Amino acid sequence: MRHMQILKAVVEPLIEQALAQVGITNDHWRSMLAPSRELDQGDLSLPCFPFAKQLGKAPPAIAEALAEAMATHEAVGEVNAVGGYLNIKASPTWLASTILQSPQTHGHPFGQCQPTGRRILIEHTSANPNGPFHVGRARNAILGDSLVRLHRLYGNEVRAEYYVDDMGKQVGVLAWALKHLSHEDVEATLEGREALNPKWKGKADHERVRWYQAAQVIRQERADKEAIEQEIGRMVHASEHGDQDVLDDFQAAYQPVLDGMLTTLARLGINFDTFTKESMFVTNGDVSRLMEQFRGFDIHGTADNGAEFLDLGARGLKGKTEFFFRRGDGSSLYATRDIAYHMWKWQQCDDLINVLGEDHKLQAKQVGMTLTELGQKVPEVMFYSFIKLPEGKMSTRKGNVVFMDDLLEEASEQAAAVVGVLRPDYEEEEVKAIADAAGTSAVRFNIIKVSPEKGFTFRWEEALAFEGGSAPFVMYSHVRACSIVRRCESEGIDVDAEMSKVVNSIPTEMSSGMVGLLRSIAVHNDVLAKAVNDCRPHLFANQLLNLATCFNSFYRDCMIVIDGEVNTFNLQVSEVARRLMRTGMEGLGIAPIEHM
RNA sequence: GGGCGUGUAGCAUAGCUGGAUAAUGCGUUGGCCUCCUAAGCCGAAGAUCCCGGGUUCAAAUCCUGGUACGUCCGCCA
Numbered sequence: 001m002r003h004m005q006i007l008k009a010v011v012e013p014l015i016e017q018a019l020a021q022v023g024i025t026n027d028h029w030r031s032m033l034a035p036s037r038e039l040d041q042g043d044l045s046l047p048c049f050p051f052a053k054q055l056g057k058a059p060p061a062i063a064e065a066l067a068e069a070m071a072t073h074e075a076v077g078e079v080n081a082v083g084g085y086l087n088i089k090a091s092p093t094w095l096a097s098t099i100l101q102s103p104q105t106h107g108h109p110f111g112q113c114q115p116t117g118r119r120i121l122i123e124h125t126s127a128n129p130n131g132p133f134h135v136g137r138a139r140n141a142i143l144g145d146s147l148v149r150l151h152r153l154y155g156n157e158v159r160a161e162y163y164v165d166d167m168g169k170q171v172g173v174l175a176w177a178l179k180h181l182s183h184e185d186v187e188a189t190l191e192g193r194e195a196l197n198p199k200w201k202g203k204a205d206h207e208r209v210r211w212y213q214a215a216q217v218i219r220q221e222r223a224d225k226e227a228i229e230q231e232i233g234r235m236v237h238a239s240e241h242g243d244q245d246v247l248d249d250f251q252a253a254y255q256p257v258l259d260g261m262l263t264t265l266a267r268l269g270i271n272f273d274t275f276t277k278e279s280m281f282v283t284n285g286d287v288s289r290l291m292e293q294f295r296g297f298d299i300h301g302t303a304d305n306g307a308e309f310l311d312l313g314a315r316g317l318k319g320k321t322e323f324f325f326r327r328g329d330g331s332s333l334y335a336t337r338d339i340a341y342h343m344w345k346w347q348q349c350d351d352l353i354n355v356l357g358e359d360h361k362l363q364a365k366q367v368g369m370t371l372t373e374l375g376q377k378v379p380e381v382m383f384y385s386f387i388k389l390p391e392g393k394m395s396t397r398k399g400n401v402v403f404m405d406d407l408l409e410e411a412s413e414q415a416a417a418v419v420g421v422l423r424p425d426y427e428e429e430e431v432k433a434i435a436d437a438a439g440t441s442a443v444r445f446n447i448i449k450v451s452p453e454k455g456f457t458f459r460w461e462e463a464l465a466f467e468g469g470s471a472p473f474v475m476y477s478h479v480r481a482c483s484i485v486r487r488c489e490s491e492g493i494d495v496d497a498e499m500s501k502v503v504n505s506i507p508t509e510m511s512s513g514m515v516g517l518l519r520s521i522a523v524h525n526d527v528l529a530k531a532v533n534d535c536r537p538h539l540f541a542n543q544l545l546n547l548a549t550c551f552n553s554f555y556r557d558c559m560i561v562i563d564g565e566v567n568t569f570n571l572q573v574s575e576v577a578r579r580l581m582r583t584g585m586e587g588l589g590i591a592p593i594e595h596m
Numbered sequence: 597g598g599g600c601g602u603g604u605a606g607c608a609u610a611g612c613u614g615g616a617u618a619a620u621g622c623g624u625u626g627g628c629c630u631c632c633u634a635a636g637c638c639g640a641a642g643a644u645c646c647c648g649g650g651u652u653c654a655a656a657u658c659c660u661g662g663u664a665c666g667u668c669c670g671c672c673a
Contacts, residue, residue: 047654168672479633
């Protein structure tokens with residue numbers, strides 16, 4: 001259902017003919033034919049300024065001449081020339097009948113594109129399992145999951161993957177703390193800091209992070225800190241050489257934390273298909289084989305202490321060009337394992353997408369260049385800028401964090417307060433269900449709707465905004481569409497039967513609400529395609545907002561049931577919009593509830 | 597110091613493969629519920645698109661030089 005492309009395909013030959021009549025035969029104009037800015041200007045516009053020179057005529061005159069020369073077509077409603085622009089307006093009747101006759105209007109996976117057969121592996125989040133999810137980490141998870149959902153909506157076969165960092169210092173510290181510190185030790189060390197929120201008692205990510213935090217303090221302050229550092233160092237070293245006992249200890253330490261984090265993510269509708277442990281590439285020998293292979297490269301180098309690197313300067317990398325892949329003691333580095341991981345991932349998909357914070361840009365560049373060196377493809381990466389607090393950067397260490405669990409609680413509570421005022425007659429249980437859906441969706445949408453590279457400052461009042469350009473706004477439009485269906489049913493109207501009717505008397509005069517909605521429906525899947533192919537979910541968020549806004553105007557202008565009589569045309573358009581809203585909401589992880 | 601990113605009404609953003617009067621939400625402000633949910637709709641006010649230079653018939657958009665902020669420049673992960 002990509003109607004704007006259909007329109008363009010219809011209009012292009014007409015324009016080509018008209019241009020030929022006027023005396024233009026080259027092809028440059030094709031890229032200039034673009035969607036118009038304003039609805040009253042038309043749907044497609046062609047600026048005529050570039051033709052002025054070669055024709056020796058003023059642009060407005062050329063536009064006039066083109067408008068004259070344009071052949072008529074059922075898809076083209078109106079052609080006019082305004083100030084050097086040739087404006088072409090689609091016939092609303094044509095638009096409506098194309099939309100309603102589209103196979104997807106009647107088929108089941110409505111609003112969904114055809115399966116493409118492409119297998120995409122999207123790796124996102126992959127946060128270190130050492131503490132609860134905070135909103136600083138949330139952008140990765142929310143953007144990544146939206147990408148997963150949008151790719152599925154588009155028809156791709158997607159696997160959502162979490163790379164578990166199960167070795168190295170962070171987990172090492174956690175494991176050490178859990179082994180050596182008692183509950184009392186921890187509380188004594190953290191005295192004066194914010195206590196564990198009683199609400200999260202029993203949730204391992206919240207409980208165990210206190211051990212981690214206490215260890216961080218002790219590593220700085222305690223008298224035997226050197227001995228501690230040595231012990232942690234030994235464990236980390238063992239893990240990096242694939243010592244299975246140590247890795248098992250580590251897993252026992254982090255797994256409950258990871259499970260707690262995943263519980264939080266699940267509340268936001270974020271789930272993963274597969275988890276891959278970093279240590280796998282050490283224990284299965286991939287990493288050592290890889291390091292051997294690097295030795296044969298002409299850009300390979302060795303430092304004084306035996307550490308090894310690739311000199312990527314020879315491949316055009318600027319700045320510090322030595323990319324170390326092996327320490328002096330022979331162990332591998334994070335990036336080395338990451339390369340082994342990528343080679344493994346490439347065996348399982350057609351396209352690879354990683355979601356990474358902007359701090360990983362250099363790292364990703366190095367990994368990408370090394371993959372090229374290995375004859376591998378380079379993954380596509382979506383980078384995002386960090387979420388910070390008005391007071392500055394979020395840091396678990398400093399304690400200025402907003403935990404996702406707390407944010408979601410707050411979101412539910414505030415949403416419940418709103419629902420309580422707006423719907424005083426609802427049962428408590430009903431209010432809670434609506435508030436949960438609205439709250440978590442609002443938090444997600446608030447993050448999705450801005451472009452990832454933009455810096456983001458977390459503000460409660462924005463995260464919990466329930467009107468205007470928010471998730472509840474979209475949800476509300478969808479609910480209205482649902483209530484139309486309910487209304488039809490209560491009037492004894494068979495909606496399925498109405499939907500399968502062929503409307504042969506599409507009105508020639510339509511309200512602005514109707515035309516606006518048809519236009520929004522027409523571009524919907526074009527925007528989806530762009531959002532997916534360019535890795536920019538916010539484009540689709542904006543489209544969904546636009547669709548909801550247009551639906552609200554349509555709702556004002558077009559009654560569907562009057563005195564028990566149904567207007568079949570209006571109902572069909574409403575249903576198309578409703579299902580597009582529903583699938584679109586699912587594509588962004590907004591709860592498509594039918595009542596609120 | 598070098599690389600990358602960002603700078604658009606009071607606030608938060610969209611627009612960045614050049615095209616018309618710079619779009620949206622919040623906030624401010626005026627209207628709309630005998631009618632499918634007013635979490636809505638219709639209107640008003642509000643902009644030196646960070647600054648300078650350049651390319652072009654045309655620049656928020658491209659080039660260049662500044663500037664402010666973020667981020668990276670471990671044999672950490």
